[in-house]
Amino acid sequence: MATTKASSKDLSNLFHDSLKDIYFAEKKILATLPKMAKAAQSRDLKAAFEKHRGQTEEHVARLEKVFAVIGKKPVGKTCAAIMGITEEGAEIMDEYKGAAALDAGLLAAAQAVEHYEISRYGTLRTWAAELGHNEAVNLLELTLSEEKETDAALTQLAESAVNIAAEAA
Numbered sequence: 001m002a003t004t005k006a007s008s009k010d011l012s013n014l015f016h017d018s019l020k021d022i023y024f025a026e027k028k029i030l031a032t033l034p035k036m037a038k039a040a041q042s043r044d045l046k047a048a049f050e051k052h053r054g055q056t057e058e059h060v061a062r063l064e065k066v067f068a069v070i071g072k073k074p075v076g077k078t079c080a081a082i083m084g085i086t087e088e089g090a091e092i093m094d095e096y097k098g099a100a101a102l103d104a105g106l107l108a109a110a111q112a113v114e115h116y117e118i119s120r121y122g123t124l125r126t127w128a129a130e131l132g133h134n135e136a137v138n139l140l141e142l143t144l145s146e147e148k149e150t151d152a153a154l155t156q157l158a159e160s161a162v163n164i165a166a167e168a169a
């Protein structure tokens with residue numbers, strides 16, 4: 001019966017599915033950040049990408065702990081959103097290679113990634129709280145605050161040297 005099927009798709013299923021989605025996304029980001037660091041022209045932007053790569057390793061490890069909290073194996077599920085966002089970043093790296101606006105484009109691509117993560121972690125934290133997974137709330141909250149800090153650091157870079165360099169060229 002349709003009602004049986006629908007009722008089996010509860011918030012804990014949704015939480016588990018979304019966890020798989022962000023787990024896939026974090027691994028994709030982990031593979032992408034070194035490419036962005038390599039492509040960046042500004043020393044500060046390179047450093048920002050390298051720092052966040054280290055944090056992203058922690059994000060993957062924290063998600064594995066969240067899977068353990070709900071008694072599930074850490075498994076990813078293809079996340080179409082992050083594939084699209086990182087594909088756009090790859091296009092910028094390719095099309096603006098050697099151009100003055102390259103770093104401005106990389107910053108914009110990186111902020112799109114952070115905003116996606118902020119959105120997902122905010123939701124996951126709320127759901128973990130509703131489901132009573134308090135340890136998961138703390139883990140998700142830690143990552144959420146690092147994503148927000150990264151976004152703020154990228155905004156600061158965008159407002160300072162990187163965009164000015166693009167305009168001056």
Ligand SMILES: [Fe+2]
Binds near residue numbers: 117
């Ligand atoms: Fe992350």
Ligand SMILES: [Fe+2]
Binds near residue numbers: 052
């Ligand atoms: Fe991030």
